[in-house]
Amino acid sequence: MELETEVLSLVNKALEKAGLSSARVVRLQKPPSPELGHFALMVNPLAKKKDPEKIGEQLKEALQSFKLVEKAVLAVSETKKGKKQVYLNLFLNETALRNARAEFHNQVLTHVFSPDFGKWEDFKGKTAVVEHTSANPISPLHVGNLRNSLHGDAFANILESLGYDVSRRYYVNDVGLQIAFTVVGYEILFYHLNVRPDEKIDVWLGQVYASMNCLYTIQDLKEWAKEEFENVEFSSDVYSLSEKELSEILSQIDKSIKDLNALIEETPRNDKQSKKHQDKTPEELRLKEFSDKKSEFKKYFAVQHSLQARFPFIFSSLHSYLIENNIDLKTRTREYLSTYEANPDSPIATLFREMVNWCLAGFQNTLGKFKVVFDAFDFESEITWSGMPKEIITRLAELRGIDTSKGLKGLRYTYPNDKVVALLKEIGRDRKTVPHRDNIPDLQLTRADGTALYPTKDIAYSIYKFQKTSADKVYNVVGAEQVLPQFQLLLPLWEMGYGNYAANLHHYVYEIVSLKNRIMSGRLAQYVTADDFYKETLVRARIAKKENDQERGVDLAKEDLDLFNSIVEAITLSVIRFSLLESDPKRRIVLDIDQALDLRQSSGPFVQYALARTHGIFRKAKEQFGISEGSILAEKIDVSVLTADREAKLFEMLGSIHDVLLRCYVEMNVSYVPKFAFELAQEFMKYYESTPILKGTNREEMIARLALVRAIQRVLTFLLELMGIPAVTQM
């Protein structure tokens, strides 16, 4: 602001007068509350070794002699340790202040009322990819996935608003063991037993997945035990774990653990030197294996009973089918998986696709409720079939001088320090932000059989995302637990000559959502689904709306059901989107469903209510003065009559939206939007309570205030749109 530089020059003059021409850059700051003044000057840094209070006194005298300064007040506060902090608070001359404010207010209004408000051109002509959600298509979306979707979607909206052409993409992980055994189960139920889903498809598949996972894991565990322990008696059913088997196996494991512990105790302590070697001894590794297995056995013993109890039909049908038809589940799963990876035209591939697409349709149905849509679904299988992973492996092996004449089996990609340093330098990233610093773990590129592993396909997919869309930036909205794998993508890209991709591939980090008093686990088919969350919130919103109508003596549901429903939906979406977006994405949230459903505690409805009030004002304005939202611009608006500090604060906020969005962009953090919307709504509420809009002293003032209200309304509506929330005009 120009006013600020003017005041600053006065401060410098005053400093000279006091013989304190400072080498340091003098900065003005805003006092914490308007009653303290318009600008504040920190005296301590100017005083150097002298008494800051005396210096402050001198400066005060000097500054007060200027016309622009109405008065200056010395304020002293103390730090915890009793150090004095001296501020010189400056109150400016009324008319000068008014002129400066009027100019700024006019700028803000012009900006907010311009037809292309909300469309900035910072990144005009650039393209960005936002990949988000990307949940495995074998169980319903839960509130954790929803946090991902909503952040990804809102971030994409912000990028668009800043001028990017955005492609919203979903990476479908349709290749993998878990998918494969779920397909095996799907085929059995749907085609061999003619079972039809009696629930939403993704929910039903979630039960199939949990059941198959349990059967598969128990088979695997028992095979392990059979090899380890010869004297345990196993039943012929490899897919279930009896109490007798469990206790025998556990006692065997305990015995082994005891033996190993004794062995480790006996071996002479490694000296400190070798402690630096983090490699565990073979005994220690075995010990870990045993204790891991022990907890797995216990866990899956419980899991099988839990699933049997909760989904008896699906679980038993699958279980008995496998036994009666003598199917080796592990073998069949591997067969299905390798067929799918190798042959896109096989019937098995068709089966995979059928199931996956069906599940994705369920996801789209869910996400549609939250107004989240995608431009593309990219299948991991397509990436596999494209041959890109193989090319990447070969190329990386070549670059590292690895002999591949005997095939590509069990290839590891390492992260040599010098290469990492060079990479970081080129992409301008701080070493501190790198997980594991100078000891980044290797990346396993291929299996023992030479087929590509997930990380390799991820490298391929990263390249694909850039090339398919000619993107300048790619954002992956991925959980915080994946910071390492996300970073590991960069070096291979850079090494293969895609330094530009490495520099522009970003990880939008978000933390998981956990639930108070509830456990979420896909493998147990235990979760609060996004659908349930929506449904429950909708019910609450409807009740709240009904109660509210009753208090006001209306019955909107009777008068206009469509309007009633649209309001309830808007409130629902605001509750959900605010509750998952307003906290820092890097912060873990523990969702207390009951509390989240208490609408009066959510900032979503609060913002909507503020918006409803702005519309209420205009309804009245039209009634009484014939002025509407549309016609206000035709009036002669003179904002110079708005001189209150509250009004100045509101204009200042309205003028800062672009900065807020840029901050979201730079920090990859959407949460500033709902925070800002809430603050603006809050500030407006205070204004509304303190200042009569339509009952101002004169028409000029009323028009100016209406214009301000209209601007607030526009901005709030825009902010809600960014978050994918429909804005209400009444509540």
Place this chain on the structure above:
RNA sequence: GGAUCCGUGGCCUAGUUUGGAAGGGCACCGGCCUCCGGAGCCGGCGGCAGGGGUUCAAAUCCCCUCGGAUCCGCCA
């Protein structure tokens, strides 16, 4: 063992990038509808995990300790 993130009143949280007067919300207590809609407003209670360092000045930067989460698989 190594690495990353986090710790702000009874509970949830903003502020940490760029050091400068600790903001909100819930809960609790007390006020405010003859008024542009009380899903609101006003007031009260109460806080930077602990220690050290740098600085005129530290919630913020550096180091240590404690506490929590996560990552270091031929799983995806």
